[in-house]
Amino acid sequence: MPGPGRRQHGGFKPQNTGKTLGRLIKYLSCYRLQLITAAIFILISAAANVVGIYFLKPIINNYIVPFIGQKNPDLSGFIKMVMLLCLVYLTGVSGTYIYNRIMLNISTGTLKKLRVDMFTHMQSLPIKFFDTHTHGELMSRFTNDIDTLREMLSHGIPNLFQSSITVTGVFLMMLILSPLLTILVIFMLFLMFLTVRKIGGKSAMYFKKQQEEIGKVNGYIEEMIEGQKVVKVFNHENTVKERFEELNEQLRQASTSAHTFAGILMPIMGNLSYVQYAITAAAGAVMAVNGLIDLGTIGSFLQYTRSFSQPITQISQQMNSILNALAGAERIFQLLDTEPESDNGYVELVYASKDENGNIKESDTPTGIWAWKHPHSDGTVTYTELNGDVRFEDVTFGYEENKTVLKGISLYAKPGQKIAFVGSTGAGKTTITNLINRFYDVPDGKIRYDGININKIKKADLRRSLAMVLQDTHLFTGTVMDNIRYGRLDATDEECIEAAKLANAHSFIKHLPQGYNTIIHADGSNLSQGQKQLLAIARAAVANPPVLILDEATSSIDTRTEALIEKGMDTLMEGRTVFVIAHRLSTVRNANAIMVLENGEIIERGTHDDLIALKGKYYQLYTGMLELS
């Protein structure tokens, strides 16, 4: 199946086969009854095939040979045998259909369950997980790994089971027919198993090598195509071609070996069975001449020798594909085992109302007022009105241990204030905002929201009280309206349009082919960067939260367009606590407090005028920009 994220990861062999298999079986356990039924029908299907061939013996010996040359032979026994054979075969065919159908049901159901579990689990993982895993890597769980599992569930396991039954059944029937001829067969059988092991093993080894080379070639292709324009600008086409030729040739060599071993297995096995067929025929004939065996037995036996090689080849191939699938399953379980975002918060956000004395009470219906519901250990519950008061007390933080990004940050934002962060790339501006909504966690008591330790607040409720407009705008497949409504799912169309007007997005939306019903494709590729950002602002506006975080929200909008949306932004920010990160100093000028960050520390703070008067870093940055005058 095609799909994005094609790169194969990992090798062929799973690390912990037993455990993975156990977990997979657990996944299948809700289909226990269906699995047992399927197994029974596989058995029936295989048995019918084996038994059917045996009929040749009685038919030849008892109903044909005795009547040869008779004028009016008695065919009633013959007819009975043929009818019986029909019955056996019909049972077999029904068995084949039923088990395939059941396995289809099991495999599609299990795959869906796995996909949903994986997706749901992924949604619960902390941001840190996504920082350390590439999209391609995670996508390949959903595509490659699931695909190999599908192959294993719908074909691999049933085939393996059926082939094993067939091989055993055929062997048993041979023993019954002629133990003497079977001894000859055992020798050939041994040779066949040896061949399969040897060639199969070699083939698996080279396929693993091929996989590695494919990884290298694909990695190089992706990187170079991604940077194709740079390659052209630097006249590097020939160097790149040469390097590709090297990798391509290495892949060819590994791949040729892999496909050679895979390619010769079938003809070798098929013809080995012909060697056996020949030997059996000759030996059987000699025995018949000496009266040791009858014609019917030779006939059946010969057919059995022909039906040996195919299931043996199948077994070896399926074993490989099953091991491959288990490696995939292991990676899937690894993802499912990743620790989800922990949330020990118990303070909730609730609708509230105030009585005449100003006491806050919980309310069942929306009131326009929100409050933090704070249960205490002694059983009492207190309510605090949601205002948007945010305090940092001496916060030190690093994404990795012993690599601090923020050092001793203290700050406070009173409700309705606009706090701006200024500083060069990597100074830690975005990190601060990521701590407020608990994308990353800091020790208890360091950050307080309306006086409450944010680690005590339920993450979902905390985030609901904040709206973010991020540096990179991301939209979802769906209509423009859907994307705005993402901010608040129960917003009416009117409220969404109102928000769009606020963000100055209304005028361009109106000009889209279907207005608010225009479908946005893959991450908004049919919109300009600026238009996407306007939609992201509208999305935050419709959420209508007390706290707003704008992380370079206007960076991709040119200054003229920015001037247009500034008015909307001002309305949006009114009465809210706002954290702004911006490169352009003009956008942060009217903030209540500006924090200048450098290497994770606040080196200057104050209003625009304070900082200009200070003649420090901010002054330098500001005048650096204005050195023209």
Added chain:
Amino acid sequence: MLKKLLPCLGKYKKYAILTPIFVILEVILEISIPFLMSKIIDVGVKNGDVDFILQTGGLMVLIAVFALLFGAIHGRFSAIASVGFAKELRKKIFDKIQDFSFANIDKFTTPSLVTRLTTDVTNAQMSFMMIIRLLVRAPFMLISATIMAITINPGLSLIFLFAIPILASALFIVASKAFPRFKAMLKKYDNMNASVQENLIAIRVVKAFVREDYENKKFLDSAEAVRLAHFNAEKLLVWAMPIMQLTMYGSITAIFWFGGNLIIGEKMLSGELFGFITYSTQILVSLMMISFVFVQIVLSRASVSRIIEILDEEIDIRDDSNEDPEVKDGSVVFENVSFSYSKNKDNLVLENINFEIKPGETVGIIGGTGSAKTTLVQLIPRLYDVLEGRILVGGRDVRDYKIKTLRDSVAMVLQKNVLFSGTIKDNLKWGNENATDEEIIEACKIAQAYDFIMSFPKGFETELGQGGVNVSGGQKQRLTIARALLKKPKILILDDSTSAVDTATDSKIRQGLKENVSDTTVIIIAQRISSVSDADKIIVLDDGKINAIGTHEELLATNSIYREVYESQQKGVA
């Protein structure tokens, strides 16, 4: 359609021709074995002739051994041929993409090009392998086994007159009904994967708006849609195996009955019956194989046509000049230049552009998003060709130079820039493979990259990781400027290349350029007025037309757009 790709076989052609020959030899040998077996029984056993039995048996073993040998040979040859075919194909596509102009690259997205080079090539390889082996083996086997069966007993062969059409049409019906359903399933499957991808990219938005449950519910729907579509499609394919068995078993039963009667009537021998049964299996299995291969080939057709699309792509910028003149100096002249991405005069992106830049001048370009600033500068190194008018670099039309010569003299730092995996030094050497350490350090100092590079523990030997993930946006921009400087170009174009660099560093970079490479013409596209205000001249672009050209002071006095931008960037400073 695959035929069109056959010239790609190159030196592997020999193997591609030999494979079917050995396949046919193997089939001929295989097909003779059951016939000899029937002779052993009908002649050897009947006459009690042990010598005949042993001779014929020995012959059969010999034939089987040769068949095995031929089988192994075509296994090997087909691997060489098909893998070699894939390699040449990959090479051809990759080389073709390297020859693409910007306009060609714009037509395809990066993932779609990657898919063509990876999955599509693999699909073509599998199809090719099947064609030279299975698609030769199966029909040949079908025909020769049928001939053998007729030779043994023409009357009994009439069974195949029923069996073959029944199986063929049943398989055809199943396949043709299942095909649209599979297509529908693949579409749903792609949608589902797209939504996973979308969620991965936008995970911060999902979490910031607490939409995990909402997304989970959406995904549950699309996962169920995929399950259902998959089930409905495979449901039909589930019929294929039982149908095959039914025909096979039916034929065998019929052969038993009619064959048995023929034997009783002394019109056939027992050994012939055994041989006949073997041939019937071969015939029906071959038929199944043919249908299977056809389905695979049809499925791979989309891949093949995507590959052909690349190979057939017309490259629109070529080296047409036979001479190879040098670029004399860094002067640039635009004469009545108009340009359109769609090569359509009614859809002009740039219209009637005229200006002149003297060697060593610094020129700023200012304009809103969509005013075609990037388009304008991309015409100078001939990344696109003009629609009308001409561009002179160093006094000659850009189309008179060899592309390599021109682009070596015109260094461009792209807006969307890329670093490659490897060390910082490897990346810088893209500018000049033979650059000395001193030259590298100097370029880095001008680009204000030296200090942060040295702050890394490994300095210039720091590994960057794919796409330069280990450095920040601003650091990446400074590295790409240093890389361009190492080319020692006559013209340096910076397309919004300092947007992530803070203003102080930005001004230091411009200072460095002025002091160290004063004879290089520098063209700067910027959002910030401060980045261009000290330029010798500034071009104001508006909607693909030149609105004004002048110095900072002149424009401030006379140009309303320029003044507007200037004021918006320093509102309230006064």
